[in-house]
Amino acid sequence: MTKQTRLFLGVASGILVLGLGTGLVAAYVGGFQNLTLIGGDGPAELAFVPADSHVVAYADIRDVMGSEVRRKLSAFQQGANDGAADFKEKTGIDLETDIDYVVASATGMGDPTHGEPPLVLAKGRFDEVRIEGLIRDQGGVVEDYKGSRLLVSDEKNLALVFLEPGLVAIGGAAAVRKSIDTKAGGANIKGNGDVMRLVRDIDDGDAWVVARFDALTGGKLPAEVASQLPAINWFSAKGFVNSGVEGQVRVETRDDAAAKNLQDVVRGFMALGRLQSGQHPEIAEFLNSVQLSGDGKTVSLSFSLPPEMIDALGALRAQRARPRTTPVAPKPDGSPAL
Amino acid sequence: MTAKPPVRSTSFFTGAWRVFGMSIGEMLWSRRTIFMALIVGSPVLVALVARIVQSAGIAPLRVNGVQVDAVSMFGAMIWILFLSFIVPVLGVFYGTSLIADEVDDKTITYLFTRPVRRGAVVVGKYMAYLLCTTLVVLPSVMIVYFLMVPFGQIPASFISLVIDLGVLGLGLAAYGALFAFVGAALRRPLIIGLVFVFGWELVTLLLPGYLKHFTIAYYLQPLVPHAMPTGDTVSLLQGALFREPPSVAMSLGCLALAIVASLVLAVRVVEQREYILEQ
Numbered sequence: 001m002t003k004q005t006r007l008f009l010g011v012a013s014g015i016l017v018l019g020l021g022t023g024l025v026a027a028y029v030g031g032f033q034n035l036t037l038i039g040g041d042g043p044a045e046l047a048f049v050p051a052d053s054h055v056v057a058y059a060d061i062r063d064v065m066g067s068e069v070r071r072k073l074s075a076f077q078q079g080a081n082d083g084a085a086d087f088k089e090k091t092g093i094d095l096e097t098d099i100d101y102v103v104a105s106a107t108g109m110g111d112p113t114h115g116e117p118p119l120v121l122a123k124g125r126f127d128e129v130r131i132e133g134l135i136r137d138q139g140g141v142v143e144d145y146k147g148s149r150l151l152v153s154d155e156k157n158l159a160l161v162f163l164e165p166g167l168v169a170i171g172g173a174a175a176v177r178k179s180i181d182t183k184a185g186g187a188n189i190k191g192n193g194d195v196m197r198l199v200r201d202i203d204d205g206d207a208w209v210v211a212r213f214d215a216l217t218g219g220k221l222p223a224e225v226a227s228q229l230p231a232i233n234w235f236s237a238k239g240f241v242n243s244g245v246e247g248q249v250r251v252e253t254r255d256d257a258a259a260k261n262l263q264d265v266v267r268g269f270m271a272l273g274r275l276q277s278g279q280h281p282e283i284a285e286f287l288n289s290v291q292l293s294g295d296g297k298t299v300s301l302s303f304s305l306p307p308e309m310i311d312a313l314g315a316l317r318a319q320r321a322r323p324r325t326t327p328v329a330p331k332p333d334g335s336p337a338l
Numbered sequence: 339m340t341a342k343p344p345v346r347s348t349s350f351f352t353g354a355w356r357v358f359g360m361s362i363g364e365m366l367w368s369r370r371t372i373f374m375a376l377i378v379g380s381p382v383l384v385a386l387v388a389r390i391v392q393s394a395g396i397a398p399l400r401v402n403g404v405q406v407d408a409v410s411m412f413g414a415m416i417w418i419l420f421l422s423f424i425v426p427v428l429g430v431f432y433g434t435s436l437i438a439d440e441v442d443d444k445t446i447t448y449l450f451t452r453p454v455r456r457g458a459v460v461v462g463k464y465m466a467y468l469l470c471t472t473l474v475v476l477p478s479v480m481i482v483y484f485l486m487v488p489f490g491q492i493p494a495s496f497i498s499l500v501i502d503l504g505v506l507g508l509g510l511a512a513y514g515a516l517f518a519f520v521g522a523a524l525r526r527p528l529i530i531g532l533v534f535v536f537g538w539e540l541v542t543l544l545l546p547g548y549l550k551h552f553t554i555a556y557y558l559q560p561l562v563p564h565a566m567p568t569g570d571t572v573s574l575l576q577g578a579l580f581r582e583p584p585s586v587a588m589s590l591g592c593l594a595l596a597i598v599a600s601l602v603l604a605v606r607v608v609e610q611r612e613y614i615l616e617q
């Protein structure tokens with residue numbers, strides 16, 4: 001073996017060993033992803049979200065409200081802004097400008113005995129006096145909970161508290177109280193490795209959700225459907241809203257075999273969808289944008305709704321919404337009017 | 339001091355080892371290496387461009403308007419470039435040439451007159467092929483991975499990379515062994531190999547029935563940890579209706595069987611066949 005050959009073999013082996021070593025160290029340390037310096041760590045308000053939450057979601061309201069898609073949807077839907085105007089009149093909150101983003105979470109959603117509304121944390125600019133007055137007017141009471149003024153409406157099973165300046169928590173009374181406890185030192189969701197691993201992957205989206213699959217479906221799937229689905233542990237989705245909508249749905253299955261089964265199921269549906277979409281070019285365009293990918297136990301589905309498709313859907317909706325006029329048969333001359 | 343008696347014949351494995359040592363250098367610094375460097379270097383170049391584009395804040399790959407994330411891009415490269423093209427092509431070009439080149443160059447006589455068994459020549463050359471291609475392809479995959487996948491996503495995708503490396507190594511071993519046999523047994527092995535890889539395997543994998551069992555790709559594909567990239571409606575439908583992937587254990591078993599059987603057959607052919615060199 002010549003020196004040249006030995007050198008080549010040494011360099012090639014070195015690259016392999018170096019790469020494998022780096023990856024192995026990264027995987028062993030628990031991942032550089034756990035360092036907040038690399039990659040996002042979700043919004044700061046996750047510190048109020050309890051560690052046992054099964055569903056965590058985020059939406060950048062400013063981005064969504066300011067997007068072209070939202071403007072188009074509002075134009076298509078006549079009277080869509082009436083509710084927002086009414087809400088603004090009562091609370092002083094302009095949904096388009098006063099709320100920056102919201103974080104929502106739920107615990108025990110899968111348990112039918114729990115019917116409590118989820119916890120919603122909204123960051124923005126609020127008229128605290130006006131909102132408190134509104135709740136009092138509707139029969140709400142003020143109670144002190146660990147130094148926070150909790151506004152509770154038993155009638156609506158809702159509670160509200162201003163956790164910090166510009167940060168309000170709304171939800172079931174128990175959930176709101178728990179968020180106060182969590183911030184005061186309880187275990188928050190940032191300590192939940194499974195959830196945060198998924199959050200870090202998707203927190204660049206304008207809106208995202210991470211959920212345990214059983215919590216998301218709430219055990220409400222028909223038994224026939226549930227038995228056919230591969231074992232799914234986690235579900236996550238993110239979306240980017242601008243002139244169109246781009247999204248990615250990702251599920252994590254129990255094992256690699258379940259992921260492959262799910263990929264086959266999705267492929268089948270995609271094939272059938274494409275066959276069915278021959279008559280509808282706008283749907284065909286959407287289905288062509290759907291991309292299936294996956295890695296190990298993860299199955300991802302990415303899609304894009306281009307601006308043209310949103311226009312087409314809007315036109316379709318407008319067409320359907322137009323009142324149908326039934327043609328009146330011409331009356332024969334001289335016939336008596338009924 | 340007494341002089342050692344001249345060695346007249348060596349054991350099979352010693353002979354194979356000697357042929358391996360001689361062949362590895364020949365194989366690495368042959369004209370084929372330029373071809374191998376080109377096809378293995380192209381994914382590295384693609385990954386480098388993608389990395390530069392990505393660092394400029396532009397999505398390097400969009401499919402029908404959808405931005406493809408780094409890990410999915412890497413997975414697609416493993417499927418499309420490495421598994422479907424580079425590994426079979428290297429297997430065909432190098433595997434078929436192990437014996438056929440010696441016959442064409444009329445140098446096989448020199449190998450067969452050495453004090454080693456003929457079969458050891460095949461095995462030694464096959465081992466040289468395996469080391470040579472593995473040490474070119476796998477580092478290339480490693481470089482592509484580190485260029486494409488962001489540092490923060492390495493822990494989550496590292497196991498998949500290790501599996502990828504194993505699958506590609508297994509693919510090189512299986513295709514190489516099969517075409518070593520084809521090269522030893524048949525005339526015009528290169529054409530037969532290309533027809534097998536780009537004709538037989540592609541067609542039978544899309545057809546219902548048992549024919550796909552007689553391909554290497556059928557057993558390699560279920561081992562890949564990444565989802566198969568989605569194609570057009572027809573391939574999606576065929577994949578959904580006719581795809582019956584074997585289990586991992588069955589895939590590994592069948593690939594191992596294919597490697598061993600092909601090598602044994604190649605050894606038997608070389609030991610029994612009378613090579614007549616054209617003058």
